[in-house]
Amino acid sequence: MLAELEKSAKIEIALAENPLFGVLAHAYQPPRSFNVELTFSGKLHHTSFSIFPAINGEITDQVYKPILGEVEHLPPGLVVSIYAPLRSYLKRNEPGVFARVREAVRNTADREYVVLGDPLVHVILPLLPSSDQEMLLSAGRQAFTDDFGFAPKGLWLPETAVSKEVLVSARSVGYEFVPLRDSQVTNIPYGTCLDAKHNVCVVKTANNQEMAILLGNSGLSGFVSFQPWSTYNAEGFMAGRQQNEQKSGSNALMMMDLERFGHHQKGANDFLKRILEIQEGYGFSPINMRQVLEAKDWRREKTYVDVNDNTSWSCDHDLGRWTGQCGCDSPSESTRRIKQEFHENLTKMNEFINTSLDTRFPGWRSEFSNLFISFADDIFTGTNFGPSLDQMVKSAGGNEAKIKLYLAKIEVMVGMTSCGWFFGADDRPERSIPSSMIRGVKNLLPEFCI
Template sequence: MHRFGRRPEGMWLPETAVDLETLDILAGHDISFTILAPHQAGRVRRIGEEKWHDVDGARIDPGKPYLCRLPSGRSINLFFYDGPVSRDVAFAGLLKRGEDFARRLLESGSDGREPQLAHIATDGETYGHHHRFGDMALAYGLNHIEEEDSARLTIYAEYLEKHPPGHEVEIIENTSWSCAHGVERWRDDCGCRIDWQSDWDQAWRGPLREALDWLRDELIVLYEQQAKPLLGEPWQARNAYLEVILDRSEEKKRAFLAEHAGRELDAAERLKALRLLEMQRQAMLMYTSCGWFFDELSGIETVQVLAYAGRALQLAQEVAGSQLEQSFLDRLEKAPSNIAGWGNGAGIYRGLIEPLRLDLLRVAAHHAIACEFEGDHEVDRVYCYTAEKRDYDHLGAGMANLGLGRTRIRSTITGNEAEFTFGVLNLGGHSVSAGVREYENVEAFEAMRREIRGAFEKADIAEVVRLMDKHFGSHSYTLWHLFRDEQRKVVNQIMDQALQEIEASFVQIYDRHYSLMRFLHQINMPVPRSLAAPVEEVLNAQLRRALEAETPELERIRAIAADLEQLPVALD
């Protein structure tokens, strides 16, 4: 509904993992069809006939839709994609040429005269990420088919409308497209993995699943207890929370809470309700299937799953004071890592998840430091937070800079907010330190600003540092505490300045010693590397700028190229 403005007719099941209950839920929500792998079909028969035909082992005809009757009396239509062609697209280089891709699709059907569907299913990242220019091969192949008029391009819903099922099918339950053992890949060390030659095992999968199942159940109890006084039907509200995820405007949140609370909530109750709903969202996200797919517990996909769990635990503690984390860690200790340095899931959680945990103070520190490098904006967006800067002073003296002010940080997800005071001392380069604390009152703020500013204006940097320790205590931060994207941006900015200074010194060497270097080269004497390296850097930089100019300067490019030919330097 959100993307296309209409109800969906079909739905993709993650990993094509399927059982009859799942299909019945889809049918109950008016989903007309889904797509499965060919090996997930058990037997088929023509509608109206009694005799079944075994198609186990991926022997089903993928060129037609099938009706699947469900125990509830409902039914759903199923398509089974072409397995061999899909595998060749994903793993055998079929996307190297668009013509080959188109030809395989056209050849995949049978010789019968009845209408048939040629279709495949692959990961979206196949087209470009896994196979460079795969998206171009896909586009070319489809365009080739259309221009040759050798087949008609269609979509599943259109094909189903014009060619309803003539056969019915029984599925093999608890199966998926990427596990030879059904769905064991997501709960056990079944043997499915990426690197078959590695001696790593996946004994961590079961304990990870058990830990998350335990946490999910604990959060269900907590949610029902805490949400009942705030949301008349907590689970209906949880399901409808998607409306807020798609539109996090204040107007939408107010309308959502008004509809589901059944009464006027005060500010604290609104904050609690949104935290509870977000806690449930994180509890759902922690079952993202790729968390179990790969070989090692400390891989980025599994770490992301643990990050979702960590956020759910943080919200549970904030709304109800729940102390679930240690019990969760006790369970993660049973999940062994293949990397000795991590030990187990608890070690990975402590090493990779706990440092990621954010609160408003950490966001305020990020904003305070970023202000020193990003210019003067009254209101900034920091991911899912807004930062409103107030009473900001910036002072400079030589390479040293000082920023003092207040900032109000607000979560756009839960509405949690607080005000902070901050001071940032920048001594040049990456030597940046910041102090941040919650705002107390105007008197304390003005005293802090007056004292630190006074010391800075006297150029007493040691006193500035002492006063920052006095006013901010242990709440000190550096560039290390910036969020990763902003950290890279700031470090690149610092690096650019440093490189400009280095290049300027190289230009001086180039200007002063260019003739000597040419003379040494002409008489076949070796040019010292300490002389050649700066000249090489200068000429490459000049050539790069000349080529990147909006209007390339051909004469300048020729002159630089001539220098490169006459000197013992390499073109970068």
């Protein structure tokens, strides 16, 4: 007991004296392949797409294997999401790598606060009804628990897209904190700077619960993300953080895609590992959310803020990047119209499917969630899950109408994968995700008219 008290006291002192340092990283690949075939009343339904499936192996060798799989445990200061479609790819195509990643996670202290959960599919949550938000967040947390053996305390929102409603949904399924960029919070108390002392703040949700917000420094994150030379020299980089963020008391937490370190810039995985290895020698304390949330000083002096509704780290225009309503990444007018049509069609389809299921099969969400979790690895890796879905629904007393609606719901959720809208250039292959799913749902549900 005395040893624990001494340890707690040392943590309190370190948190009070040293600014926090760390990398909040998003490890993600979209579903590169999708394939489902199922016959209904003698008519074959087939939906598929394929988007550069071989690239995942390349990125695994450059990023995931050296950073997550060739370590005894995850390095202090790294907070990382390992998204469901990526986990499915690794399990099916790189099982040895996934086994080593899982072992490294298992060996990581306070792993529940280090590896973040996700909503199973990489969709823009504020654009969904709250019932879908909560269903996906709950399913994603269960899928994560099945993969790693514990329930995560933190959640990485797709594209960090946030709203107050999303935070209510996240809190309701058990999440305690989410990372956001500092540009995504507002109503900061007068005189409070979101600096190294206030880079973990709190939002009070509509139902009077609290969600902690772990803030990434937008300026520093952008600098590292888009300036290749910034990651040439680890010691020089940390000296710069000591002279800049530490000296001025600014937030030194960076937030970016993990693929930045090794894929977007070859060899930068060594830079990432090195800065995390030497951070304490430059006067920083590695971020540890369990320690922060349990620290008496933090609990006593919380900084309360609000979130900027409908913002993300890649679009500040009311999420217009995913509705065709803004110019992020400079889309042509034709591409913007296509994005708008995709969003409108999938939203209307989702509303129709939800209403049909609510009316004809009340209480369907629990069964659907379990099915989605069961078939997630097939769904995200291009394995035909149609016959298994058919068998499982029928064995539980379901009929063809329910199977069609469940399959249409899966196709809509996959179709809403954010990558289908992200890029502005014409003819991006990722647009085959929403376009193929829209065709699939039209084929499944001819009674639905857009």
